[in-house]
Amino acid sequence: ALEQFVDWIVEVAQELNVQVFATTHSLECIDTILGSSTLNKENLGLFRLRQQADLVTCKEIEGETLERLRYELGQDVR
Numbered sequence: 001a002l003e004q005f006v007d008w009i010v011e012v013a014q015e016l017n018v019q020v021f022a023t024t025h026s027l028e029c030i031d032t033i034l035g036s037s038t039l040n041k042e043n044l045g046l047f048r049l050r051q052q053a054d055l056v057t058c059k060e061i062e063g064e065t066l067e068r069l070r071y072e073l074g075q076d077v078r
Contacts, residue, residue, distance in 0.1 A: 010038040
């Protein structure tokens with residue numbers, strides 16, 4: 001069901017020419033998004049927020065880099 005939902009979200013976003021912002025702690029969800037055949041990885045970005053004391057930092061990981069981190073290096077990108 002998750003695969004069908006992701007494909008549907010991607011298709012609707014493309015039809016409406018809109019961006020989708022989603023938040024998750026689910027590695028399964030991230031893997032499903034990366035595995036979507038309807039998603040162009042050039043259009044994917046992950047923003048990882050990290051808090052240390054009173055400072056919050058943000059790191060952007062582009063789609064192709066994200067795919068390499070998950071599948072080649074087995075990194076947990078949540």
